[in-house]
Amino acid sequence: MKTTYKNVFKQGPISSEFIGASIAKHQSKTGIGAHNIFLGQVRADEIDGKAVAAIEYTAYEEMANKKFHDIRETTFEKFNLTCMHIYHSLGTVKTGEICLFVFVSSPRRKDVFKALEYVVEAIKKEAPVFGKEIFEDQSHQWKVNS
């Protein structure tokens, strides 16, 4: 039997309204004393005099959702968290728009600082997500995480 994992992907950029609504939803979870949020934003890198205008994201979605699931499980084992949410864009995200939203919550601050860095680094390293950097003249190159 094939396990279905939670879908982390959203089509297009992640809006500030969506992020705001996610924060609001936590007001009922009164055991939480600290949230920490990472927002990845598409940067207008300049390469050979040409500026990046957007990144077009694709992914090996089944494997990526499984990896995101594994990262989530490992993070809950390592840190004392109340909850965690991860969203990643697919498709075109223009410069200045948000492509990754990671949200961790805990009773206390120390756990969220450490947990957030752990999650973001694991995503960059382990999730099979691919990015095509589209320049203003519509030419492109493939992004590689450093």
Added chain:
Amino acid sequence: MHIEIKYFGMLAEVTGCSSEILELSVTPVSGLKEFLFKKHPGLQQKDFRIAQNQELVSEETMLTGQEIAILPPFAGG
């Protein structure tokens, strides 16, 4: 055996397709790589990893014929 190979990102550009069915004898991953280099010489200059059943595998892993994907460097976030 028939195996379906999926290509992602820049590798789909190199091979000109996002997936294809190949006829292969039982082989470790290294054998699959040799086969792919002959079929798509452009792959030889590319950095990639291979996943079987959604897990990265090494050169020595035997192919079971299920869900093989050729993955370029990751760029999430």
